[in-house]
Amino acid sequence: MEKKNLLTYKPSGKIGFMTFPLFAVMLGLGVVLSIIYRIGMNLLPWIVLNLFLTLALGAALGYLAKFAIRFGKSRNVGLSIALTGIVALGVVLLTHVVKVLFSLAVDHTLTEAFSLLGSQFFYGIAAFAERGFSIARANVHITGFWVYLIWAIELLLVVGIAILLSYEQSESPFCESCGQWCKEEHKVFSGIQLTDASSLVDKGDIDAIFNLPNVGEAEQEEVTMTCHYCARCANTAFLSIKGTLYEGHDSDGEPKKNERALLEHAVMTVAQKEKCLSRIKETTSV
């Protein structure tokens, strides 16, 4: 979200020299994960647990990518996403290689299985699809197209989750003059009126937002103020404002949460940063 009269943080597109080595490390750990994943899949023949494992693999790769982006200091969002996607795709393909390898190893030694892998891979995959698998609970046996469809969903889930998780890190503010990521402080205000905050954001009046009074407990709305600032220098600081509205109830009777980013990473002056941090750290109850 960008307001006409407010400057916002833009990732510089630069990368640190450790970005590529750290993604290579991620791929290396991905090889180990793909073996663990396949063993887990073989041990747990229940589809719900399989789905859980798939989500866990995506999350594990997402956190590894976050790590690579953070310590590799990649401020290039496109490159971060591309590398995350490529590594995640590679790991999912590896899980299929491991699957064929395991099946070859039943009748051969591991060395033989490795040497057969090149010529037997596609044959092995086709054989798996042909044989298919049973979803015991639902009492169905799926083969062919449906097996490939499930593999495609598995691939999309793993790659999608990994990219979603890494995106947040690559977009996070970075102080270019100090060469480090910004620290984050935030606070949820349940006493600030959402409409007040939102109209001040539209006017681009950052200072007035910090002076908004807490008018007591408004349970249906919340305003979250987030300050990203450089811990080394005084000049780099950004403000984000998120509005949360609780409207109606979902099927479990829980209030429905409706979140909207009103402002993302707007550049703050030194004075504004001080005001913002003192508002966030104030100890009065909200």
Ligand SMILES: [Zn+2]
């Ligand atoms: Zn700095």
